[in-house]
């Protein structure tokens with residue numbers, strides 16, 4: 388691995404790139420270059436030039452120049468622009484380039500991006516897991532693919548926070564989306580719960596009670612208890628959840644999350660989970676393996 392100073396190229400120069408560039412400059416990076424279509428056309432006096440100057444960045448007019456003047460290219464375009472931008476720069480890439488695509492994207496598009504890059508450069512799929520304008524260089528990145536460790540090893544000494552999450556391009560982007568399944572799903576479940584509570588005029592009591600249930604339990608324990616416990620008790624929980632549904636209907640309260648819960652519990656019963664798990668397992672892995680095997684019609688790993 389080279390110990391020479393890293394020449395950084397930013398493909399896209401919007402909110403994320405400008406803030407990261409400012410922090411990179413403060414961390415001692417010089418010669419940072421950036422390309423965006425509007426930046427390439429910006430006339431003297433254009434606010435983009437002031438933005439670039441404030442961030443210690445030189446705007447370049449072509450992707451060819453960007454590639455020539457950088458060793459690590461950090462692509463920070465909107466998700467839909469990631470592949471078009473990559474196709475444009477592809478022919479200028481060198482095998483020693485690290486090409487890190489940190490756009491918010493589907494796993495499928497990042498697999499495609501890795502294919503497009505091929506052996507022309509070292510491709511890394513990456514996702515930004517927080518707000519760049521607030522956290523700057525301290526914003527957590529996840530990265531995947533065969534060159535993700537090189538990205539981490541070269542950039543963490545300069546203040547970036549990078550976790551390698553998988554061996555394949557697409558894993559990092561999938562991780563961000565899978566996290567949204569939890570976070571956004573949890574938000575909806577909270578909304579459904581709190582609406583029902585408010586309709587009974589017990590909202591504050593429910594907030595207090597549910598907080599007391601979850602406060603002080605490490606989330607890893609919550610995952611283990613809730614996943615394992617559901618495998619064991621799915622059958623009897625259907626009955627309880629039907630009563631919940633009845634209550635929601637009586638109050639004309641939202642019921643979508645509860646209906647999904649009942650549907651998933653029924654599915655788990657059909658999969659034979661209570662027979663497979665008579666007591667809570669030590670880890671959630673066998674439950675998840677059994678669930679996937681039943682859904683896919685294969686044998687658990």
Ligand SMILES: NC(=O)c1ccc[n+]([C@@H]2O[C@H](COP(=O)([O-])OP(=O)(O)OC[C@H]3O[C@@H](n4cnc5c(N)ncnc54)[C@H](OP(=O)(O)O)[C@@H]3O)[C@@H](O)[C@H]2O)c1
Pocket residue numbers: 398399400401402403404422423424425426463464465466468471472489490491492515516517518519520
């Ligand atoms: N900002 C954050 O806090 C944050 C957090 C997590 C993830 N992200 C992700 O990071 C990426 C960048 O975010 P952002 O907030 O910086 O977006 P942004 O402010 O909209 O900036 C996007 C930049 O990409 C450029 N661009 C668009 N198409 C291009 C192309 N084909 N070739 C070259 N440059 C192109 C745009 O300029 P032109 O249109 O002039 O080319 C612009 O400079 C997004 O995928 C976003 O989801 C951002």
